[in-house]
Amino acid sequence: MSHPLRALAHCIWAERKLLGPLCLVAFCSFAYFIGPPAWNQNSRFALTRAIVERGVLDIDPDHHTTGDKSFYNGHFYSDKAPGSSLLAVVPHAVTTAVIRVTGAQAPTIDVRPLDPILAQLGYAPDVDDMRPGDRLTYNRSYRIAQYISRLFSTSLVAVVGTLALFMTCLGLASSRRSALLTTVAYTFATPALAYASALYGHQSCAVFLLVALALTLTTTETPTPTFDRATPLLVGTALGWAVLCEYPAAIAVLLLTGFAAHTRGLRFALWIIIGGLPWALVLAGYHTLAFGGPLKTGYDYVYLEEFAEGMRVAYGIHAPSGEVLLELLFGRFRGLFYLSPVMLLACWGLWHEFVGRWQKHVDSRFLPPVCAGVCLAIVAYYLLLNSGYYMWDGGASLGPRHCIPMLPFLALGLLPVISRVPKTFAVLLALSLLNMLVGTSASPEAAQAGDPLYNFAWPRLWQASPAATGGPTNLGLWLGLPGVLSLAPLVGLWLAVGTGLWRQAATMDAADKAQSA
Numbered sequence: 001m002s003h004p005l006r007a008l009a010h011c012i013w014a015e016r017k018l019l020g021p022l023c024l025v026a027f028c029s030f031a032y033f034i035g036p037p038a039w040n041q042n043s044r045f046a047l048t049r050a051i052v053e054r055g056v057l058d059i060d061p062d063h064h065t066t067g068d069k070s071f072y073n074g075h076f077y078s079d080k081a082p083g084s085s086l087l088a089v090v091p092h093a094v095t096t097a098v099i100r101v102t103g104a105q106a107p108t109i110d111v112r113p114l115d116p117i118l119a120q121l122g123y124a125p126d127v128d129d130m131r132p133g134d135r136l137t138y139n140r141s142y143r144i145a146q147y148i149s150r151l152f153s154t155s156l157v158a159v160v161g162t163l164a165l166f167m168t169c170l171g172l173a174s175s176r177r178s179a180l181l182t183t184v185a186y187t188f189a190t191p192a193l194a195y196a197s198a199l200y201g202h203q204s205c206a207v208f209l210l211v212a213l214a215l216t217l218t219t220t221e222t223p224t225p226t227f228d229r230a231t232p233l234l235v236g237t238a239l240g241w242a243v244l245c246e247y248p249a250a251i252a253v254l255l256l257t258g259f260a261a262h263t264r265g266l267r268f269a270l271w272i273i274i275g276g277l278p279w280a281l282v283l284a285g286y287h288t289l290a291f292g293g294p295l296k297t298g299y300d301y302v303y304l305e306e307f308a309e310g311m312r313v314a315y316g317i318h319a320p321s322g323e324v325l326l327e328l329l330f331g332r333f334r335g336l337f338y339l340s341p342v343m344l345l346a347c348w349g350l351w352h353e354f355v356g357r358w359q360k361h362v363d364s365r366f367l368p369p370v371c372a373g374v375c376l377a378i379v380a381y382y383l384l385l386n387s388g389y390y391m392w393d394g395g396a397s398l399g400p401r402h403c404i405p406m407l408p409f410l411a412l413g414l415l416p417v418i419s420r421v422p423k424t425f426a427v428l429l430a431l432s433l434l435n436m437l438v439g440t441s442a443s444p445e446a447a448q449a450g451d452p453l454y455n456f457a458w459p460r461l462w463q464a465s466p467a468a469t470g471g472p473t474n475l476g477l478w479l480g481l482p483g484v485l486s487l488a489p490l491v492g493l494w495l496a497v498g499t500g501l502w503r504q505a506a507t508m509d510a511a512d513k514a515q516s517a
Contacts (some may be wrong), residue, residue, distance in 0.1 A: 004219035004231050006495045012167060017504055018176060020165055025497045026162045026187055026196075032490045033197040034147050034473040036090035036445040037138050038396065040080075041199040043068035045092075045146050047085035049079040052093045057290045064127040065109060065136060067307075070298040072291050079298030082286050083244030084154060084201040091152035095145045098270050107142035111135070134415035138237070145481075146327045149185070150199040158196035161189050161207035163409055164214040170232040171218045172366050173393040173415050174512075176505035181425070184245055184498070186411035190340045191399040194444040202404035208242035209252050210408040211235075217371070232268045236275020237261065242405070244283055246387060247297065249405060259374045269493050282445035306514040307391075316390035323385040332391075332451045339399045339435050339453070342428040343410060345421065350376055350413025396445040398452055441487060461487075 012019060035041070043066040046059035054061075062077035070079040078085065099106060111127055112135045127136070152207070165186055169179035185282060195203040212235045219231045228361050233409050239256060242249040251475040253276070261269035284294035291301060299315055302308040312317045337344050354372035367375070386392055386402040418425050435453060442460045446452035464486055465479045476486030 004228050005126075005234075008215075008219050008371055012163070015167070015170070015176075018180065018501060018508070019166060020509050021179070021497050021501055022166065022183065023159050023162055025493060028493060029188065029193065029490060030158060033440055033443075034143070034475070035198050035445070036063065036245060036473060037143065037146060038445045039066045040066045040445070041146065041150070042397075043078045043080050044085045044199050044201070045088070045149060047080075047082060048088040048092050048149055051085070051089055052263060057286070062109075065138075067304050068213070070291070070301040072301040072304040076303065077298055079302055080348040081201055081245055081247050081297075082283070083241055084199060084204055085244070086244065086282075087153035087157065087306050088199065088202065089150035092145060093147045095148050099141065099145075107145045108139050110137045110139070111140065112137050118334060126396060146199065150197075154199055154204055155196055157204045157207050158187075158192070158216045161192075161196075161203075161210055161408065164207070164211045164264055165411065168210070168214045169412070169415055170221070174410070176509050177502070178415055180501060180505050181412045181429070182411055185342050185346075185414055185429055186408055186433070188405050188494070189342055189401050189429055189436055190403060190411070191336070191401070191436065191439075191444075192407050193436045194398045194440040195401065195404050197440055197507065198444045200404075200444070201398075202401055203240045203247050205246035205409055206405040208238045208245065209256065209405055212238040212242070212253075212256050213259075213371075213374075213409070216256070227267065229271050230359045232260070232264075232271035236272040236277070236278065238278035239263050239272065239469045240279025240282075244279055246405060247384075248402070251381055252386075252405065253383070255374055255377050258288070259370065259403035262370055263368075282517075315383065315414065317471040318390065320384040320388040320389045321392075322387075324392050325383060328383065328386055328403065333449075334394065334397070334400050334452075336400055336403065339439060341431040342414070342425065342432040343407075345408045345417045345425055345428060346413035348413070349415065349417040350379070352412065353416055367412060372412075375412055378409045379406045393448070396448050398442075398446040398457075399438050399446045401444070428443055437487060437491070 002229075015201065018128040019452045037045075042058075042062070046062035046065060046069075047057065047064060050059050052054050058075035058077055059066075059069065060076050066078075068079050070077045083285075083496055086178035098104070109127065162183055166179050166183040169182045171175060173179055187196075191201055192206065213232055215235045216240070218229075235256075239249075239253045241252060257269055259270055287294050287296050291297065299311055302311050327334060329335055332338050350367075352374055354369060354376055356369065382403045382405060386400055389402060392400075414425070438457045438461055439453060441464075448458040462483050464477060464483050466482060466486075474486055476489055479486075479489070481488060
């Protein structure tokens with residue numbers, strides 16, 4: 001390990017009393033929710049199963065579980081970027097091995113006919129003979145296997161994001177309490193919570209982009225005989241995986257590489273490119289094997305006509321719409337600030353850091369102007385891209401899911417406002433925590449119409465029953481707690497650990513202040 005990475009590891013170890021409980025609570029929170037199978041997650045899981053169980057890339061046996069699929073050369077494929085599926089390969093391989101050794105039932109799907117008489121008679125048609133109104137059902141092994149795959153891929157990567165954001169904020173603000181509050185706001189009070197609890201690619205993409213920024217900011221050059229190659233290689237790896245998880249991250253990758261070149265030099269940026277090259281080859285290889293060419297993706301061969309029509313011109317990307325942009329930010333349908341109002345303060349803080357509006361009133365700024373500018377550019381890119389996408393609402397989703405990768409960069413704007421408007425921050429944070437807790441409990445596949453909180457999440461949560469076959473699924477329901485009470489164990493964990501973390505952060509900050517004095 002190079003000297004800068006050793007120094008970073010030492011800093012992380014020094015903060016273990018805070019990072020240990022914080023990361024554990026984050027992982028437990030993501031694990032608490034067990035969303036039902038849905039198209040987006042099923043598409044990614046089908047590719048994971050194909051690789052592990054059959055050693056191929058087509059999802060023919062599982063294509064009925066999803067409408068998010070492609071059809072090429074006589075076979076069905078996932079139409080998603082392969083990163084999330086690849087991350088889940090190892091955990092699903094372990095699950096598959098356990099199933100085979102123990103003789104447990106393999107993950108399977110069945111059909112429940114719409115006709116109640118046929119259903120009472122136990123008639124289950126083959127999936128290829130499904131009629132309109134028939135419904136797929138998933139056995140317990142399928143649900144558990146998908147849950148484990150998600151938990152030890154998407155959710156585990158999200159925990160790394162929690163660690164990376166805390167260390168980045170600590171390096172910028174030199175205040176553990178500010179770093180803790182910013183990290184808590186991002187991890188638990190934005191849609192990041194929902195998408196860290198489901199097998200999507202957006203949250204993993206966000207984390208890999210954040211890790212690249214964190215490594216660029218938190219590692220410093222030390223007097224060594226040779227140039228430190230390990231750090232930029234890791235940055236390149238993180239950026240490569242960001243694109244593996246979500247194709248649109250390519251523009252953010254260019255912005256972060258340019259930022260690294262500006263702050264760390266052209267040689268650093270060159271090694272970033274070298275670090276990302278193997279993962280670009282992996283992606284090109286996947287495209288070639290599945291779709292016949294390195295630049296061909298699943299979106300070129302979308303199967304369902306309603307999706308194929310929308311993607312026919314420029315993959316569905318058109319000029320940004322101001323009306324859509326307002327809906328993405330403030331609307332009750334998919335609005336980010338409606339679901340997570342605390343992020344309004346982040347916009348304010350990030351902009352003021354960029355223009356230097358507060359420089360006259362404080363001894364130092366939290367974010368270097370170039371860093372704030374890059375964060376703003378990434379936020380603007382995702383907002384403009386999403387506002388010009390034909391399916392801007394993300395289908396069945398909680399909030400603007402195509403904007404999830406921008407959230408950690410927006411969250412950095414909370415650093416300068418926490419001490420300036422602490423009461424406002426506390427109120428908006430509490431409201432955001434409540435919204436995201438309720439929204440996540442109902443799964444990230446919110447209804448495609450109406451208010452995702454009051455027309456979808458709250459009614460489902462009130463009606464949730466341990467014996468119910470559908471609806472919001474969480475570990476509290478498994479314990480026999482109905483409705484809102486099913487969230488009590490998680491809220492209790494948040495309160496207990498949060499109080500301890502706040503006291504520990506205050507003690508450590510006071511000790512540092514006394515030592516410097």
